[in-house]
Amino acid sequence: MITLQNINKIFQTKDGVVNAVNGVDLNIEKGEIFGIIGYSGAGKSTLIRMLNMLERPTEGSVNINGNQLTKLNGRKLREARQNIGMIFQHFNLLWSRTVRENISFPLEISGFEKEEREQRVSELIQLVGLEGRGDSYPAQLSGGQKQRVGIARALANKPDILLCDEATSALDPKTTDSILSLLVDINQKLGLTIVLITHEMHVIRKICHRVAVMEDGRIVEQGPVLEVFKTPKQRITKEFVKQVTEPEETDETIQHLVNGSDTNTVVKLTFVGGSTERPLITELIRSFNVSVNILQGKISQTRDGAYGTLFIQFEGDPGELERAIQFITEQDVEVEVINNANKSIS
Ligand SMILES: Nc1ncnc2c1ncn2[C@@H]1O[C@H](COP(=O)(O)OP(=O)(O)OP(=O)(O)O)[C@@H](O)[C@H]1O
Ligand SMILES: [Mg+2]
Helix, strand or coil: CEEEEEEEEEEEECCEEEEEEEEEEEEECCCCEEEEECCCCCCHHHHHHCCCCCCCCCEEEEEECCEEHHHCCHHHHHHHHCCEEEEECCCCCCCCCCHHHHHHHHHHHCCCCHHHHHHHHHHHHHHCCCCCCCCCCHHHCCHHHHHHHHHHHHHCCCCCEEEEECCCCCCCHHHHHHHHHHHHHHHHHHCCEEEEEECCHHHHHHHCCEEEEEECCEEEEEEEHHHHHHCCCCHHHHHHHHHHHCCCCHHHHHHHHHHCCCCCEEEEEEEECCCCHHHHHHHHHHHCCCEEEEEEEEEEEECCEEEEEEEEEEECCHHHHHHHHHHHHCCCEEEEEEECCCCCCC
C-alpha cells in the first residue's frame, strides 16, 4: 500500500548540508499500524512528512496505492492528499473555530454542501467520543480532547491512511492510553492504515503491529513488534526495548539481591510472548512445594503476547526447586539461575 524506495532528503542550511533522511526503503501494508521510533533528530518527522509531500524527497519515490506521489503536482496531488490524514503533537487546531468548525474545515475545502458537512461532522464527533463538546473552542478542551478533534478532522475526508507525528507526546500517560485505544479502534472499525512516529517504546508496544527503528536518517532495524522485542539486534534498538522490558538499574539491583540472599535461590525469568507471569506464578505455588517471592520485574504486553523480565526468589528443598525450574522452562519462559543457595557459588 505504501512503498518508499531509496528516499533521501537533504536540507541546505546556512551551516551546511543536512542529510535528514538517507536511503530509506519501506513497505507498509494495508490495515497495518506501523510505528517508527528514534531519538530526536533521527529524521522521523521529515520521513513521515514525505508520505504526503508536505516535504518533497530530494531523491527516491513514494508510492501510495499505486500512485507515484513524487510525480504529482497541483490538483492531482491535492486529490491524492485527501486520502492521507495527519495529526500532530501540538494538534494544529484553528483556535478561533469551534470543534465542529474545525472538523468541518477540510470538508469545506473539498467542497461539500453544508448539509452533508453537518452530517459528517456529527458522525465524526461520535466516532472520537466528543459528544456534547461540538460548540466548544479548542482552548476550552483538555489535551486529550484536542487530539480527538485533530483525529476527527484528519478523518473527515475518509482517508485510507492516517499519519501521526508524536500524536501523544504532549499528553499524560493516562490520556496517551485513551488516544492510543481510539487509534486502535478506528484502525479496526475503518480498516485505516496508521503510520506513527514516536520516541516512546510504550506507544509502539501498545498498538503497533510492526516497528522500524531510525537513527541518523536511516532505518537500522525493523520487524514485527514482538520479534524486535525478543531479538533486538542494534544497540539503539536494545536501548528502546529496555525502556519497556527491564527494570531500571538492573545490574546493580541484581547484585544487591544476590548479596542479600544467601539462603534462597534467585532466578531471572524472561517472558518471550505467549505466556504471562501471573498464571505461571500461581501454577508454581499450587503445583510445587516451594515458596515464591517476586522481587522485581517489568512485563510488557504487546499485541502478540507478553515480553519482559521478572526476578523471583525461591525457597524449598533442592529437588523440588529443580522440578519447579524444569516446569518453568517448559512454559516458553527463559530461566536464568542467578544465585543458587543449594550449590555453593563463588
Ligand atoms: N526544514 C528544515 N531545514 C533544515 N534542516 C531541517 C529541517 N527539518 C529538519 N531538519 C533537520 O533534519 C534532521 C532531522 O529532523 P527531524 O525533525 O526529521 O527529526 P525527528 O526525528 O522528527 O526529531 P524530533 O524527535 O525531535 O521531532 C535534524 O537534523 C533537523 O535539524
Ligand atoms: Mg519530529
